Amino acid sequence: MNSFYFTEESKEKREQRVTLRTLFFGGLLVVSSLYVTIPLLNALMATYKIQPLHSGWSSSIFSFCYAVGLIFFGLLSVKVQRYHLFLVCFIGMTFITPFISLSPNYVLFLIFRGIQGFIAASFAPNALGFALEWFPVEKKVLAIAWINTGFLLAGIIGPFISSSVLNLWNWQAVFIVFGILYFLMLLFIFYHLPKTSNHQIQVENQNIILQMKELLAKKHIYLCYWITATLLFSYVSFSTFIDPFLKEQAFTPTTIFNLKLVGMIGVFFTLASNFLIKLYGKQLVLRSGLLIAIFSICILAFLGSKWLIGIAIILFIGGISVSIPANIALIHEWGGKHKNLAITCYTVILFIGASIAPVFSIYLIEKVTISVGMIVLSAILLSSFTSSLFIRPRNSSKQLKKRDKI
DSSP states (O other): OHHHHHHHHHHHHHHHHHHHHHHHHHHHHHHHHHHTTGGGHHHHHHHHTOOHHHHTHHHHHHHHHHHHHHHHHHHHTTTSOHHHHHHHHHHHHHHHHHHHTTOSSHHHHHHHHHHHHHHHTTHHHHHHHHHHHHSOGGGHHHHHHHHHHHHHHHHHHHHHHHHHHHHHSOHHHHHHHHHHHHHHHHHHHHHHSOSOOSOOOOOOSSOHHHHHHHHHTOHHHHHHHHHHHHHHHHHHHHHHHHHHHHHHTTOOHHHHHHHHHHHGGGGGGGGGHHHHHHHHOHHHHHHHHHHHHHHHHHHHHHOOOHHHHHHHHHHHHHHHHHHHHHHHHHHHHHTGGGHHHHHHHHHHHHHHHHHHHHHHHHHHHHHSOHHHHHHHHHHHHHHHHHHHTTOOOHHHHHHHHHHHHO
16 A cells, blocks of 8 residues: 555655646747747848848747737637647747758748747647646746756857757758757657646636736736846846956856856756745745846956856846746736636736847947946846835735734
8 A cells, every 4th residue: 555655656756846846847949949040140141132130030920929929829728738839849940940941042041030939939838837837836936946956057058059050060950950959858758647637728708808808917927027027137137248248348258158158057056046935925025136236237247257157147146047937937826717828928027028128138238338237237136126015925915905904
């Protein structure tokens, strides 16, 4: 009897570990597609005889279609089985990605990139929803933390794979390699991801407008969504600022690479978020993460020591990394009966912020100094920290209302 119990328990834990890894690597691969063209810009200019400004469209068109896709797939993900949507995502990515390498002209290249961005958008809202529904209560935040770690690491891993393949072969090979990786991920999902979850297909009588009204009637949701808009926005803006900033400090290319690589240690802070939230609560973890990010930007803006810069990069990425799971946990809590819709809106807002960030960052780099740009970024994060001071746990709000009635 006892041996059977422990066998069943170990089987359940093993399934959770495999599912967690699947969601992590799936998110890493899908979001990497946003960044793969960064090392390819010069190669694209040479192949298609385009201007530097036009080469940037390879990322912009992906980001725009990704944002549109988030809205579409976010709403669809609460109506269909999540397992099937994962299959659709990776089947689509497996087919469209190699086709990008066959583009005879830049217009067709952009069309394929747009389609790729739209399909890629199906993963994030589906993965976050799956994690919140399938994992037990004590593992939900940890699952979200792993998924977001994959998203954040994509900003480094994506360009690294892309530049490595480019140096070995050519830019066309980059998309073929990623197509193969998506196919392998498709096979892994088909055989290892649970085919059922706690998700019940929702066919609600209320239309989406009424659901949105009910959701947005809660002021705490507005505050959480403002914080959401600034988190990945700040991360991408910071990533855009950091290269020219380090070059201004007259660091060698090797030193710049090493500082950025060391900074990635901060991404793994998110894995401690589950423990920290249990110990200190969602609000304190969120506020602390935002304060750490603000403090680290101030260090970068005013101090030039190599060691301090390295520590500041780790702290900034770490602060953002722990803030994301805490913010999601608050949105999930305040979403009430519309939790799925709340998480869908979160995902849309998060990645729209990420899409706007490069334009914002480049504008500030051109118009003012990078240090001023970092101060502006810290002011935006400060507004998020201020917003977090007004967010209370949903349960405590209910208790206060009951106390008032008494």
